[in-house]
Amino acid sequence: MEYSGRHVSILSHHLEWDSLPFNWLLFRFQRQSVPVGGDWSLLFWRLKYDHPAGIRKAMQASEFSRMVSVFSQPSLMMIEHRDRDFALGSYWGFVGGLPEMNGLANTDFGGFKRVRFLTYCEDSRAVIIYMTEVAPGVIAFSKIIEADARHVSNVTGLIDADSEAITMCVTGWKRRSCDQCALASIPCDPAVCNNEKDFDADRAERKALLLRSGGLTLEYHRMWWNGSWTAPTGPMGPMTAFASCTLKGPGFDVALLSVMQHEVSNVHPPRSSYRIVNEGINAMNYFLSLEDTEVEASEKLASSIDLLEDPISLDWLSLLDDKTCEICGSTFTRVIDVRRHKENMHGKKRKYECWICPKSYSQNGHLREHVRQAHVAQDAFSCTLCSKRFGVKHKLQRHFTTVHENRRRFECEVCSKKYKEKSSLKHHQLVHHVHLFEES
The missing domain is CATH 3.30.160.60 (Classic Zinc Finger)
Known part of the structure; x- marks a missing residue:
């Protein structure tokens, strides 16, 4: 299927005009969520790549690869809305890796990147679409389809936010490694690997989970992605990706704590002790x-x-x-x-x-x-x-406009700061513009 030049709705039949998945993926409304840990409410996953010689250098020189690299960063995933036929969620991508590694600060950490996703089933196969804004007016996407028990196909590209058209994209596929290649940490290249392994049992287990849960869950994603994958990269040879999805452990704890601190500070910006005393x-x-x-x-x-x-x-x-x-x-x-x-x-x-x-x-x-x-x-x-x-x-109605649409309707006539609630505006004026009360 040719994607370039087509409207973004070609990615899924759920992306109807002004539908909930359509507005969600294109960031048409906002939602600030503070994650809460629990069984299958959050999933921490990370990918480690083994690139052939020359591939890493070529990717670093590519502006397109740099833009879509957020999809391969360590991430903390959560589902935020579940419908009968689909689920909507988001994750926090840790650009450059977790901010802390083994108790030491990670100097490569470049902040958080919020990514939205839509996940659903199509002919009993999992489909997931990721989207995030990578530049003003430019949205990156990645659609991954469970092709069969062993393979996934994917298409990754860019979308112009104004025209909602796909400007460029690349397609590919990944193959789950056999046990021998996975243990040896080598690419499970179909051109050279003759090891036989039946993946139907794993697929049957995932389908049974699908029937029990009534839809795609984070548990399904963990069963689907955990393990070693091989992806062809042309004449330079295949690339190996090692996926790890966890519900607990040191990496999960660091990710959850970091995200909670980040989200809470955005909802309630921290104030210095000097400002508190001054107010x-x-x-x-x-x-x-x-x-x-x-x-x-x-x-x-x-x-x-x-x-x-x-x-x-x-x-x-x-x-x-x-x-x-x-x-x-x-x-x-x-x-x-x-x-x-x-x-x-x-x-x-x-x-x-x-x-x-x-x-x-x-x-x-x-x-x-x-x-x-x-x-x-x-x-x-x-x-x-x-x-x-x-x-x-x-x-x-007030909750929807202030929380999900992030509207700030109450503006201070003195300094033009805006607030969601009238009471917050009054408190601001009382604290920062006391002279107005004194003069009146």
Whole structure:
């Protein structure tokens, strides 16, 4: 099949326009995931190559080989979404190898590269497609097909992100080594190897796993890839690849710890101790500036509450002047909303208790939302990408736009920084632009 010049959808029938796999592989929406270790939830794999003389030098000189080399880096793989006919996942490629090797820092480590993948079955054969952005507007891909019990075919190339067309590609195949060649760590070259080995038993075991699990899993990938492979490279002779897929061990532990630190630092960027202290001082100075009026404001609030409890003596005109919480600076349209805000947010009053679990809430609506989300699954609103449940629909919509689409709708008018939540913007303004509050 000729791939060059064709639309990316030629790679799979799952890549329909605006489909979930299509948008996922082309990085049309983002998702920041922190991996969690467990049985078959993560898979660490690495490839070691034995190149013929001259092949390594030729590959290093090739810009195409450099771009697609991310697919051969040590990687930590996880499946993030499972559908009836396919699964979507991603992995972190360790460019240059793991950051730490045998307790020593690896100076060749060049950071992490996030790769997306789509995996599915076609005529009881495994298919996996990897994609990652390797340059602005350029996406590298690699499609691997389980041809038979012993062989896999692969096509690797580049995609123009704007036109979604495949610009160039190369095809090839790999052959699983026989036991004798694998033990001798030599290429299992069909031109010279006469050792006979039946791989049908291994294939039958994988098919049985496929039926038990109802689809491709990381366990299947481990059974499929583990071992020694030979790939022809033309007149220079074959190349040997040694694949190792593990669920535990020193390499797995280093990879998982490194990825967790990297992802958490992206979600919550680390702050220096100087910045933490500086923000604390700014916040303290702001609240100290309110100290002179705190007593007066408290007396006014107390008198307001007394009036609210006695509607006959209520003087609404005298209450309309103060609709701002003197503790946090939040403003409201009604004075009664100020009272409710202070009771719920600053007084931590939680009078609505869940009758199923010990949790309690300050508002009855929040309690109903909790019950739908945590105890009545059929009434909850579930995210189709990560299966997280919400008690109300608008919170599901907010979750999708802020987490999966990574939108930041709230922009600071002073410094143009953007935030996902309005509360985060208010906190930023309170800490970094205190003078605005003082001037107003």
